[in-house]
Amino acid sequence: MIKILFFGDVFGKAGRRIVCDYLPHLKEEFSPDFIILNGENLADGRGLTEKTSKILFNAGVDAITGGNHLWDRTESWNYIRNNPKIIKPLNYPSSAPGNPCFTLVKDGKKLTLLNLCGQLFMPPTNSPFMALESWFNNNHINNSSCILIDFHSESTSEKRAFGWFVDGRVSAVLGTHTHIQTADEEILPQGTAYITDVGMTGAHNSVIGIKKEIIIEKFKLCLPIKYESSDLGPQINAVYLELDDLTHKAQKILRIKRQVEYKNTQYSETL
Numbered sequence: 663m664i665k666i667l668f669f670g671d672v673f674g675k676a677g678r679r680i681v682c683d684y685l686p687h688l689k690e691e692f693s694p695d696f697i698i699l700n701g702e703n704l705a706d707g708r709g710l711t712e713k714t715s716k717i718l719f720n721a722g723v724d725a726i727t728g729g730n731h732l733w734d735r736t737e738s739w740n741y742i743r744n745n746p747k748i749i750k751p752l753n754y755p756s757s758a759p760g761n762p763c764f765t766l767v768k769d770g771k772k773l774t775l776l777n778l779c780g781q782l783f784m785p786p787t788n789s790p791f792m793a794l795e796s797w798f799n800n801n802h803i804n805n806s807s808c809i810l811i812d813f814h815s816e817s818t819s820e821k822r823a824f825g826w827f828v829d830g831r832v833s834a835v836l837g838t839h840t841h842i843q844t845a846d847e848e849i850l851p852q853g854t855a856y857i858t859d860v861g862m863t864g865a866h867n868s869v870i871g872i873k874k875e876i877i878i879e880k881f882k883l884c885l886p887i888k889y890e891s892s893d894l895g896p897q898i899n900a901v902y903l904e905l906d907d908l909t910h911k912a913q914k915i916l917r918i919k920r921q922v923e924y925k926n927t928q929y930s931e932t933l
């Protein structure tokens with residue numbers, strides 16, 4: 663049995679703080695073998711940096727998946743390129759910095775991670791369906807390891823279609839990107855755990871992480887306005903998975919949505 667804790671889009675300082683505050687408690691509750699998070703919004707909502715990633719790796723996170731915002735900080739491209747545990751979407755051009763696949767190994771347990779971006783209402787990419795098909799044709803890892811895909815996409819229909827497309831071929835497809843959790847977690851008939859969106863770990867008294875007053879003004883005025891991250895309404899949005907390490911089928915998917923309080927009022931992020 664492989665036990666996994668996966669946090670949906672961890673947004674800005676609020677998100678980092680929630681993970682650092684609550685990971686020890688969640689570890690006690692779930693005893694996960696692997697802890698993974700989507701980190702495309704780690705650095706003030708826009709991309710990730712070495713500092714913001716290291717804080718989470720030091721807190722016990724095993725790997726970080728990406729998405730359309732992964733490369734927002736050009737100063738971090740080298741760090742992304744040199745850190746294979748930061749996983750970029752497979753269906754971007756190979757020239758995009760980063761590693762599209764990583765196999766975590768711990769205590770004899772193996773988990774292969776992939777990240778793909780959707781095409782609908784998203785920046786242009788190659789087809790995630792065709793990219794995965796070609797990955798399967800070129801990699802026979804699927805016979806030797808459980809596979810978890812972070813499917814980073816806006817559209818529910820594209821995510822749902824992708825879930826059916828890979829049912830029985832991977833252990834889990836976890837949707838990310840919308841920052842709003844969906845209540846549709848299930849194990850598909852051929853054994854793939856599925857949820858349309860895990861949601862955002864961050865400040866929910868906001869518009870998907872940004873101060874709500876700013877976004878309302880933007881919708882009213884139709885003008886560009888500088889974004890500021892919110893820290894109000896902290897929530898953990900995550901899922902807990904149990905995968906059979908022999909059959910690679912999912913045995914359990916549990917949706918986690920918890921309103922929390924910041925624990926450490928002196929929270930600081932010195933490495």
Ligand SMILES: [Fe+2]
Binds near residue numbers: 702729731839
């Ligand atoms: Fe995001």
Ligand SMILES: [Fe+2]
Binds near residue numbers: 702729730731814839
């Ligand atoms: Fe995204």
